[in-house]
Amino acid sequence: MSLIQVKHLTFAYDGSYDNIFDDVSFNIDTDWKLGFTGRNGRGKTTLLNLLMGKYEYQGTISAQAQFEYFPYSVQNKEWNTLDVVEEIYPDYVHWELIRELSLLQVSDTVLYRPFDSLSQGEQTKVMLAALFLRENQFLLIDEPTNHLDMEVRELVSQYLNTKSGFILVSHDRAFLDNCVDHILSINKTNMDIQQGNFSEWWERKERQDHYELAENEKLKKDIKRLAGAAERTSGWSNEVEKTKNGSHNSGSKVDKGYVGHKAAKMMKRSKNLEHRQQAAIEEKSLLLKNIESSDSLKLSQLPYHKSQLAELDHVSIYYGDKAVCSDISFTIEKGDRIALSGKNGSGKSSLLKLIIGDNIKYSGTFRKGTQLRVSYVSQDTSYLQGTLTDYAREHGIDESLFKAILRKLDFSRIQFEKDISFYSGGQKKKVLIAKSLCEDAHLHIWDEPLNFIDVISRMQIEQLLMEYNSTMVFVEHDREFCSRIATKIVTL
Incomplete structure (x- = not known):
């Protein structure tokens, strides 16, 4: 077990309008099966490339493990698959490769066929098998399920469940649930790691979102009530202050000390209400930052004249x-x-x-x-x-x-x-x-x-x-x- 530590990571592409990451810090245990989720364009693949050292960035990324990226870029797809495996991992042990392929239900006969003659599912499985043979490595698996049919997805998820030490980018909920034990999420304003599979993470997120929405409504009402109370108290204190000089129409003598004390009490109450209102506003500003907008979409199909x-x-x-x-x-x-x-x-x-x-x-x-x-x-x-x-x-x-x-x-x-x-x-x-x-x-x-x-x-x-x-x-x-x-x- 070792740690991958990311500290104060800040990164933007050259000429970009904004930062992809801004002062991000988190730790990953290299024994985890880590699912990586977040909305499109938030920087999932960018983070994998940063871990691979492809771009310059501010902050530090430290790790004892070596990072390997999936899918591996095969330059010579016309080669036999065995030669492609050797290019991925020159020191592989043949019987170990056969064992991994067997777990993925791939016949060893594919090794003697051109790589580009394999189906997409077979290519995915061969590359996973080769990459997981390497020791002291942490695999960065970027959307392996695209174009894979359901049967192959299920098989690959079962295979990954037997492994550890990887980050898996996927948007397939059932796939993630089958093979991860932690979730790294890129939210609107931060990055967050939680234990559990995707469904457990999503349930906690929905619960937190509902809580924050309810708190937001409550604080909105509190702010409105406190603002009204502060305005009334301020008005009363001003009226009382005016009476210190007495009424022009009255011959009575005014106790200026008592009136001044009363006005000061009201002013203090007004200040307290103002402080409470400001505290409520600040508390409210901490809410809703990571609630994802998911407004409903509309579909207006044309009516057809036949059933x-x-x-x-x-x-x-x-x-x-x-x-x-x-x-x-x-x-x-x-x-x-x-x-x-x-x-x-x-x-x-x-x-x-x-x-x-x-x-x-x-x-x-x-x-x-x-x-x-x-x-x-x-x-x-x-x-x-x-x-x-x-x-x-x-x-x-x-x-x-x-x-x-x-x-x-x-x-x-x-x-x-x-x-x-x-x-x-x-x-x-x-x-x-x-x-x-x-x-x-x-x-x-x-x-x-x-x-x-x-x-x-x-x-x-x-x-x-x-x-x-x-x-x-x-x-x-x-x-x-x-x-x-x-x-x-x-x-x-």
Whole structure:
């Protein structure tokens, strides 16, 4: 056991508008299985790069362990997998590698195949196995679940649960719950470490948020009451002070000592009320700093004139002469939220492309309603560039609504000034989702919409889809999301 100590860490990118980290300090035990969470753009990957020593920063980071980053950057993907493993860890012991692959249910035959011929899940598992073979290292695992199907996610989470000594960046709640024992969270104003899995951390956070909101309401009322009382007392003391000189219309003699004493008491009471009011204001200012804004989103699908929007009857899809999926039958009815489930490579994305009208080779019968308008969110965000204003104009959507949705998804106004190509992976995905929510459509087709999207935004999107009687077909490997959203599951 050893400690990783971060003290007074301050960092901003060159030319940036603001600091990513400002005087941050925390300690990590190298035996922990640490889940790392926070909204998109808060600096999770940046922190991993700082631990790796990639950027200059203010403050200190000290550790006895060596940091290793996942995913490892494979330069020669055409090499055999065994040669790639040797490049990752030249001193590996062969039987230990075979043991790790066995735990991950990977056949050792993959070692003698080109690395780029392996599926994404196989590549992920081989790299994890190789990196965990190294001794005296602390692994920085950056979003390993993206593009992995549910079955592989569960297997990888079970494998990580047998290990220790890592930071895991993931937005998949079930995945985190299966394999972490501490949570490091980047909040709005600080960073915080708590013991437990994600669900335990989230329950504590909700409890703290509810407490702070209740305290905030109570203090708002106290401040208002104290302000009123202070104003009345100050007014009374001024009136009493005036009587020291006596009434012009009265012949009575005024006891100036008594009146002055009375005015002083009232002034003291007024000062006490003012101090209490100021203390309440200061106490109130300490609240709500880390409550995440998660305003509800809206979805206004166009009404369609028929109850059935599309039908697939014994459809098979081909690339060349090879069928990627066979004999698929289902209908899309109004209000259906259909999850396409299956392993990677089973044809899920191809089916979505058929529905949106791409030129896909298929057999069987596919019927789609006339004048059906479809909004599509693709997996790919690599092409995104330019300003949000230009993007909205290019796609014919309302710019104000588009930016309002992004604000609700935790975009700061500073982000509106940046080129989209500089956004994080999660922020780019939010651009596609916000565009889709702005489009007039009868049917929404979303292909892995949650890749890189932070947990709180996932919950907002869940709430949106459950609140509105939306019609959609989607592919998503987040088990929690699918169990809440899907009204039908089509397994390939």
